[in-house]
Amino acid sequence: MTTKNLLVELFVEELPPKALKKLGESFAGTLAASLQAQGLAAADAVATPYASPRRLAVHLTGVASRAADRAVQQKLMPVAVALDAEGRPTPALLKKLAALGADASAVPELKRQTDGKAEALFLDKLMPGATLAEGLQKALDEAIAKLPIPKVMSYQLESGEGPDFRPGWTTVHFVRPAHGLVALHGADVVPVAALGLQSGRETHGHRFEAAADPVVLQDADAYAGQLEREGAVIAAFEARRAEIARQLAAAAAQAGSELQPVRDEALLDEVTALVERPNVLVGRFEEAFLEVPQECLILTMKANQKYFPLLDRAGKLTNKFLIVSNIRPEDPSAVIGGNERVVRPRLADAKFFFDQDRKKTLESRVPGLAKVVYHGKLGTQGERMERVRAIAAALVAEVGKELGCERLPVEVDTAARLAKTDLLTDMVGEFPELQGIMGGYYARHDGLGEKVAQAIEDHYKPRFAGDELPRHLGGAIVALADKLETLVGLFGIGQLPSGDKDPFALRRHALGVIRILTEQRLSLELEPTLRAAAQVFGERITDPTPALSDFIYERLAGSLREQGYSAQEVDAVLALRPQRLREVGERLAAVRAFAALPEAAALAAANKRVGNILKKAEGAVEPRVDAALLKEPAEAALAEALARVKPRADAAFEGGEYTESLRALAALREPVDAFFDGVMVNAEDAALRANRLGLLATLHAAMNRVADLARLAA
Template sequence: MKLDNLLIELLTEELPPKSQKQLGISFAKNIKEFLAKHHLANEISEDSIFSTPRRIGLYLKNVKDEADNQNVSIKLMPASVGFDGSEKPTEALLKKLHAIGLNEKDVSGIVKKNENNAEILYINKNEKGAKLKDIIAECISSSLARLPIKKMMSYQLSDGWTTVNFVRPAQGLVILHGANVINANVLGISSNRTTLGHRFESKKEIIEIQHADQYEEQMKIEGAVIVSFEERKALIKKTLNEKAASLSNQLTPIEDEDLLDEVTALVEYPNVLAGEFESKFLDVPQECLILSMKANQKYFPLIDKNKKLSNQFLIVSNISPKNSDLIIQGNEKVIRPRLSDAEFFYAQDKKKPLKDYLSQLSHIVYHNKLGSQSERSERVKTIASLIVKNLNQSKLLDAVMLASDLSKVDLSSNMVGEFPELQGIMGRYYALNEKISDEVAFAIEDHYKPRFSGDSLPRSTVGDIVAIADKIETLIGLFSIGEKPTGDKDPFALRRQVIGIIRILTEKNIGLNLNTVISESIQATKLVESKDLNSFIYDRLSNFFKDQGYAALDIEAVLAIESGLINEIPARLNAIKEFLLLSESEDLASANKRVGNILKKADVKSTLKVDQSLLKDDAEINLYKTLDLVDAESRKEYAAKNYSGSLKLLCKLKNPIDQFFKDVMVNAEDESLKMNRLALLEKLYSAMNLVADLSKLSS
């Protein structure tokens, strides 16, 4: 058995840049898992993952050329099938033994094991360890087959007959175990030790890899290729910052991890250059220019310390000629018409008043079952007015109505037609152009927020209200026509809409009763109510607060109250956390559960009232008096939002409750006594479950 380092490189035509990084990671993971399964390597062995525009690969340390023999336990069949009444092996058992390379002489090695009340036959077999050279082709082929490829290519090999499938046509395969080539054929390509370097910068036409350990160095020196994705990415990031600093210490490249990953996937040896465009284009909203540079040309815009765009940008080139002027000039020539288009769209859009855009919304379909964007805007407006009423913010009504009215106007603009990502942003610019207040203009942009995890929230209360209204309209509208998420599919991002509402309400501590507003919104908009919406929101609330680090039982206890005031949930959860530290908490939670079960079994149809004259036993009299005092104090703390204080007061009830259940028979023969005791328990249950349903905390 020889231990050495393994190199696998699959050379291809240009791989899709947006999936290249993940292809490399998945390929390496699959290879390691396969080799570990065959005892040729360890899944935690040190590795290096390679992916460039034209290759994916793996360098794995300490791989055996032949695995040790393995003593494996093989499941055969039920004992009733393998042996007859005389305990002699059946024909079925003998066939099974022959199939795994054994015979009747090995019957004595069979053991019986009990599984699910049945005897199962097993036999131990010493299996010869796998050889790397024998399984490497299967290892690579199966690893390639498991890659996360959305769209596969089918292409013919050079023989003109054989068709193979892969994300891009394969051109070469290197497999080295140390200095030795391992022969294999994958995707119609036979392995060797030669590969290709950079298309234009390589010092050699063909690069012959001498040893697995020398691959990275040879590729960099001879082939002008940095094969490690992460190394290229780090180099690009470092060089971008250095180039920006060389232009001005006031400038930095815009941070965009997705763009950085995509550019890293487009080059094999990066060369960062600086270009510029005419300053006149800076009169166009910088979001338009930035998006155009990033999306169309993969440039890195440069911004100053005030986050203002400069007229300079950085290019990450895949070639490094002695004179880079032609590359820079070519890129500057390409970006100019792009920016001219943006300038033209912006100028044309500003010529029309917003009321004209508003009228065009009736021609834009939102959903064929929910009407146009104009109809949608009216629903958002209606819901926003209900939120204003619920929050008692009548002074904001005019601003909220105007922001709701104009929230979708930019959808019919030229700029948003070209760059849909700018919806909301352009609405703000066009509103400011008509001298509409900053509050309304920013609300037009902010009503889409938060757009993604970690995104900022609306900047004003008007923005908060319109954002919540827009998200509620989306939820009740799409749920009304059955367009709800299923499994991991959520085409309308409804989960994100709920998370957005939760974040706005909790992070800004807005005391809006979500249950009330949703119910009123469904009635006001005349949409069909969906029974699934409440549970959908509940599940999102539960997952959201689990992600915040709260315990599942605590969340379940708080959400069981269904108060609708989302902003109070964190305070309630923190109060529960403090309550559980008290020595009385476990007994109180158990007692609460017991009380709940009694009331549920009694199936009381109406709210009962305690008649003090019917309180006979000392234990029930004591519980009533203590409860009367505690309930009043607890509700006072509850009304002051001191949830922790409200729960702590319940500790005074522990002994009276214990004594009550010890001395008092609730289901007395006298019906009046029974109902009065149920009334007392009902009062107790109500007092204990103000902050949360404590029965959910019972172990």
């Protein structure tokens, strides 16, 4: 059967830019998958998605005009219902066969098979393959229905076909009004319909710069080339994105040898979804605006104007920016001038907010926090601030035991008291993304010192996966206190994440706590820290420590697996729920080194066996051994080996040498194997049995200080 390439395009009004990439991928993927499922396209058919501001399209290779016929076996009914006592077909069977286009002559060919409950009759028949028109109609309907549309529009059709069509009254629901449908199988139009449109071969290019309108497509393979030549449109999202990135780099180099545009993948995606024929130009603004914090200027240019600010080699903002225009005039000065006029008021607003905010100190804004509701059950931002201060003070008292930093308590308390005050500033009111950042600038302006300013700025960190951590200990403590207050408070009132819903970003906060404790090497113990934070809330909440501790260990386990540790390694370490999370990395390294030893597998299996024996023992088993009751040579040898190895392993453990601690245990393999070969643990004599269980309990305790080695057993 011959095949041809297929092209399907929906031509619409401007699609929502932040959703365009997903819409294009979904449309192409669903349509291709449906045709493959119907046997009209091979499993290795290549689907190429196209998505521009005014079109969704897909090019699919190797599509047949008709699917191959296929043999199917259809269950009819139980034999007891289909045949009478003499084996003749019943009226029910004949009626069923007639509905399937067969008659009584087919009865001898029916197969008897058990369907799991009773013997039934089955009919083998050949189903004709779907035509491309039928299959594509089904695939197109499915692709449109499954589009991840952020918000559906309703509009009325002005033209259409069919007896039920009424101009201006027939309503369509779609992401944007659709104006054209193309369906080409090679050079042939496939007759399908969607959204009140009939398929054809005409599409449209750029609104202003197309060389031809409409663009009459020659065949499926000519789509991208014709649109670029005649329609002045780069139809493929990725190709357009790559072209914009290329032009951004070239324009930056032309504007200054050491200049580079701000890296922002989300902005690049959004701009790609806004233009069909990108043209990057260089704009400028007055250098006086550079007195405003560059984060403010960068954010307003990116968020409001979709510009790419230019930075120098040191990462400092310059007064130049890149414009991604959708037109290519011979003289671009008007386009550049227009954009420069548009950005100026935005920058002026930012300067005004910055100047106004600095007229009030952060300290003077503290009373205003009492007027801002944080949560209906947890009070105001003022109350929250006091809780963060209390938690931070407890953390300082604990951490300060080993560090002895004299200024730390004052710096941490000042930062914790003022950290949320920038929420009341005009700049953060306009740009919420700048909270914390602006607090740092205003703290410097108020003369609070660099340590306090950095702690205020850093207390939201890490904001996302891979984000940097607070720059110094004070900032780390304030950030930790802020995240603990959020987690403990919301868990304490039952506001837990559910499925993919996490409105308070508690998963992100938990990962932030984990990273601060592990990467900044804080010696805090997790559950005592959670309980101390819960006490700060008084009667407002129920102590959430058990559930919250589980939640944090689950996040930690997932994070470690993403870092490349095996599930066995992670389970072995976290089964002991180590309270100092900073030790987890060293324990994992020790487990990995132990697992590589030739004795590891046997010891892990023995450890698992010991654990099972101790679980089945009646009552609690004390790890205690009476040498006088060691009757068998193998148990005496194990006790002697334990007495020799355990002190060395314990000393290494106490010194944080976890790898050495586990390596010392390797010497126990032979005496452990000999013990299980030659000693009956559950002896008739109660005293002997208790002593042997005590010996195993001593062994179990010695082997499982770094990790639960039984988790390494196959």
